[in-house]
Amino acid sequence: MTDTNQAMVAKYKGNFLKEVTDNVEEGSWVKMCMQCGVCSGSCPLGPHWDHPPQEIFMMIRANKREEVLSSTSMWMCTSCYNCIARCPRGLPITHIMHGLAHYSKRLGLKAQNQPTERFGQMFWNNLVKKGRVNELKLGLGLYFKDGFAEGVKVAMANQKLGMNMMKAKRMSAMEILGGHGVSDASGFHAMLKKAEELEAARVGANADAK
């Protein structure tokens, strides 16, 4: 748990809806949900959510703060945008789920060992490094995420797939030597650092304000 989390708990005193409205990406839309359930029924991974979006929205209103933020549910979003396209109230549900997932990490409350959370962070680190995704390193990172021995096993099991991709020139062993990237890497890193600082300062200032 982080200092920001403690500050948020102190500030919002059991008004989780207000906390989400103020601090989560597109969170101000949550109050518009009318509990029709079209989002939950439209989700391709709906059956795998502990709490589908409709339920998450009600839990936010019911102050189920820790249950929401530590849930694996938001990490089931495939970004298919079915819920956004169909929501009769026009809620940007996909973005709210992404926002809740990210906020749960900012506060240190995220679900533990959630595979999509881990892969998503790996993906972000990969793209930040050179400005473009290195698919080979991302794939290897995914294979070896649970240690070397497990990684060798997974890599062996996927050997044919890898060979197929190499043969079709859709995977390149050369990417291990650096690979594609932006030429202005230092500017790119400074830009992202600045954006992270501005966002952290905004959320931090909000947490500190009484």
Place this chain on the structure above:
Amino acid sequence: MAKRQYSYYPGCSSQKGASSSNLDRSVQTLCQELDIQLNEIPDWNCCGASIGYAGGGELPRMTLSARNLALSEKHHPDQDVVASCAACWLNTREVQERLNHNPALKAETNIALQSVKLEYSGNKKVRHMVEVLIEDIGYDVLAGKVKKPLEGLKIAGYVGCQTNRPFGINGESFENPMYLDKMVETLGAEPLTKYEKKVACCSGALMFSEPAKGQALVKDIIESAYDHGANMIVTPCPLCQANVEIYQDDINARFNTNFSMPVMYYSQLMDVAFGRSATDSALDGNIIQSKELRGIADK
């Protein structure tokens, strides 16, 4: 006629040796045929895809696409931005809309962009390659280019998610967009208009983190194509293409199926129909070959 010029955002997976390099190759061939010049945005970066939110907050992610848009504004001021990748197009267009509707977020984005000496104004039109084909070129011109009609081929048009929602193409419905079927028909093949999985989800990036759940979705997408008697699936989206094509061995092992269904890009079908070779059409980039399509290309 003067060449049409666009500010092109190819995206990470279209690069040499990357997972949809065959999409880019077939699009480049298509553009030669249609007198389209794609000017690559200099030094473009990743759009963050659909999974970037795990590590990147709202502002850093907005800044990624804003940098690309600002580069396009600077280097190609009079050209629309065009992307061939569904996620690249979606993210770039979405960021532009969100920044232009939120002055505070736009101001912060521009502060971050000072680090790369760029400024984002938000005056670009962000378009998908398919929109260029439909709106700027038109079905009639496409039909006129056909030298080898794809006669006898039954094709399941798999539009997927991100080319279709939340923006969509050409004002079509989210539930049953028709443009891919119309393209198939224009090329002389038979579109399977009753294909139920047209706008179903392939699981996107969750195929990597949740393979069992992802493969279950893809199994249904392929099975439905077989049920309708398809020779192949066609899609505009690079992640749909990869997810539906490359795991068929795993799916066969997991579900005791016997799938071997080719999954092509619309651009590959057009290249072949326009008389280009199998190599120009990047057919060698597919893991599961369509004998029928290759037969037409080699004719």
